[in-house]
Amino acid sequence: MPNVKTWGLNVPAEEGLITLVEAHACFRGICRALAEDDNGENVVAYILKPRFFYGYVTNLVSTAVKHATPEGLLFAVYARLDMPWDAQGATVGVVTHGGFVESDPGNPLLPEDHASRYTERLW
Amino acid sequence: MEDKMGGPTNKTDLSGRYFPVAVYYEDADMVEYVRQDVPCVNRRIDDFLTLTLKMEGREPIGFKLKGFKNFYLHYFKDDAQRDDRDRFLTLVNVIEKATKLLGNKIFEEGRKAAYDQAYKIAKEDNAELHELPTAA
Numbered sequence: 001m002p003n004v005k006t007w008g009l010n011v012p013a014e015e016g017l018i019t020l021v022e023a024h025a026c027f028r029g030i031c032r033a034l035a036e037d038d039n040g041e042n043v044v045a046y047i048l049k050p051r052f053f054y055g056y057v058t059n060l061v062s063t064a065v066k067h068a069t070p071e072g073l074l075f076a077v078y079a080r081l082d083m084p085w086d087a088q089g090a091t092v093g094v095v096t097h098g099g100f101v102e103s104d105p106g107n108p109l110l111p112e113d114h115a116s117r118y119t120e121r122l123w
Numbered sequence: 124m125e126d127k128m129g130g131p132t133n134k135t136d137l138s139g140r141y142f143p144v145a146v147y148y149e150d151a152d153m154v155e156y157v158r159q160d161v162p163c164v165n166r167r168i169d170d171f172l173t174l175t176l177k178m179e180g181r182e183p184i185g186f187k188l189k190g191f192k193n194f195y196l197h198y199f200k201d202d203a204q205r206d207d208r209d210r211f212l213t214l215v216n217v218i219e220k221a222t223k224l225l226g227n228k229i230f231e232e233g234r235k236a237a238y239d240q241a242y243k244i245a246k247e248d249n250a251e252l253h254e255l256p257t258a259a
Binding site for chain 2: 031032033034035036037038040053055056067070073076078080094096097099100101102112113117
């Protein structure tokens with residue numbers, strides 16, 4: 001994206017961003033239907049807490065601007081596992097979607113209703 | 124709707140206007156419709172509906188209908204009539220059907236308000252898909 005790394009509002013552009021391997025929690029099973037899978041058992045949810053994210057802006061210099069993530073929000077990334085799944089080996093699958101979710105007021109590092117929205121906590 | 128489909132995404136013009144369209148994500152088996160291109164938060168209502176809220180102020184601006192193909196396979200596929208397949212593409216009809224299937228459960232934990240909000244957005248914007256999920 002043009003100028004995104006050099007625009008003053010974004011510098012330092014990559015500071016505070018986060019990658020999937022830095023997920024502090026992970027759940028398996030999303031308790032909802034997914035195509036022929038009636039309960040989304042073969043989906044994992046990675047939970048991250050990024051300090052910043054990028055949003056669209058109409059500007060002549062760049063169309064992406066860095067924002068601080070508001071308190072009380074986490075970022076959930078969902079991946080559909082390739083089956084059969086080997087729990088001891090590397091996780092293989094496809095990242096399908098993601099987005100910000102509200103955190104549990106009692107445990108700000110986990111999503112709200114995490115006990116009922118996921119089947120099992122992996123870590 | 125043709126004009127909307129031929130909008131800025133096709134021309135990769137990042138300075139263009141945002142035109143909301145309903146999109147089916149096959150890998151996630153989910154339809155998403157969002158009115159505005161702004162930072163947002165997803166609020167899970169139940170296993171079928173997630174509301175999309177503006178990050179600032181939490182105003183509802185869209186929704187996700189999850190397990191969309193699964194829903195079709197269970198409740199629409201046997202109905203071979205063309206009219207009913209077309210009705211499925213209009214999201215307000217899908218939300219209506221889901222509401223009926225929920226029955227009294229819709230009154231649990233604020234679900235009704237959330238379904239009403241999604242219904243209102245779908246109806247006001249005439250949100251519709253342009254084709255059925257693959258192999259549905």
